[in-house]
Amino acid sequence: MALPRAFYVRPTVEVARDLLGKTLVHRTPDGLASGRIVEVEAYLGEDDPASHAFRGPRGRAELMFREGGLAYVYFSYGVHYCMNVVTGPAGTGGAVLIRALEPLRGVALMRRRRAREPLTELASGPGKLAQALAIGPEQNGLSLLKSSLSLQPGAAPASIAESPRIGITRAADWPLRFYDPASPHVSRRASSRR
DNA sequence: TGCCTGATTGCCT
């Protein structure tokens, strides 16, 4: 049973922390694939210069201003897709980027989609997990409450670590990245900036 | 209209 609307309609940082340990499930004609969320980043609304919502509800960022509970999928670096969960009430621009999963079900399917064998290389990064779960532009704007893409309850990690967000240049020191320090499936990349 | 940057990854040296 999917997480209820009320889970998403809360402050973005709260939702981000609570997403750790939850299970992301995507059912496609190829089969079902799922993973436990072990790493996320919070992107706030118009006050967060690193957020797509910074410039207001225009273009692709318009989805971020809808009521929480939607998937926001965007294309990055001309190469891959990243999946976010829209948070907060309508009119606020928050979302949480899902950065890494621990593969649970459909591991063989994920290995095929990723053309990789090691479990830790299947979904240990935002672009990787989108590929592993076959999340793309077709999933942009889908409701997580009643579609083939959903979030299921799961046990929270024993502890939560935080750090600055990865790969951004603005607001680069805001501690809005949250992860399970005990999981080998988090993305290992050191923070890089230009 | 055109240039530049980025919420990244994986291959190459």
Add this chain to the structure above:
DNA sequence: GGCAATCAGGCAA
């Protein structure tokens, strides 16, 4: 550890 791939959106002209 460097760097190319490849494109949408912002911003200058």
